[in-house]
Amino acid sequence: RSCYVLKKCDVGFVCINSSSLLVMDFEGKIIKTYHIPHPSHFCFCENEYSNLIALLNTSGQLFIVDMQTDLFTEIKIQNTGEGCTPVFFNNCVYWADWNGKIFPYDLSTQALNVIEDLTECDVMLGTLDIDKDNQELYVTLLDRKDNKHYLMCSNLKAIDFQKVELPIKKGTIVLGVKCEN
Secondary structure (H helix, E strand, O other): OOOOEEEEEOOEEEEEOOOEEEEEEOOOOEEEEEEOOOEEEEEEEOHHHOOEEEEEEOOOOEEEEEOOOOOEEEEOOOOOOOEOOOEEEOOEEEEEEOOOEEEEEEOOOOEEOOOEEOHHHOEEEEEEEEEOOOOEEEEEEEEOOOOEEEEEEEEOOOOOOEEEEOOOOOOOOOOOOOOOO
16 A cells, blocks of 8 residues: 555554545554545644544645544644644644744644744744653754754743754755654
8 A cells, every 4th residue: 555654553554645544454454534635744642632643734734533433623724834744742733834833733722823933034844843751842944045954942831942053964854853861
């Protein structure tokens, strides 16, 4: 089966192809299909939301899929585009679009916010990750003007991003950030 992203789950696997999110058993048989226009990235929501999948499509729209109840919700977001893989933490789904906005969507209150908007800075946000122990958010970005790579970090309790230039040569793409200690 051709797919863009494949992740293991309790019942088998979850994958996305060009038009759907598929839940398959361990033999590869499709259990459930959720039709989503141009899906791109997803994450599992852990803790009390363990049956939920948060998925983004190439138009920057967020979809919440409840595998237990088959409830399928689209959260419409204005003036956004495709972005990075979402990350679940503390009842929120976090992600960044490639135009420079960083979003949390709170699953319990259904509130969507923009915690950082860099659209005027001509940057492309790349990868987002959260250090759950320290409650810090990390985002990589490419400044399109000077073609330099940066790491932005902030504590989630007091959003105040610090930007640090990364020692990466021109043309290299930062694929991910994982912070330990």
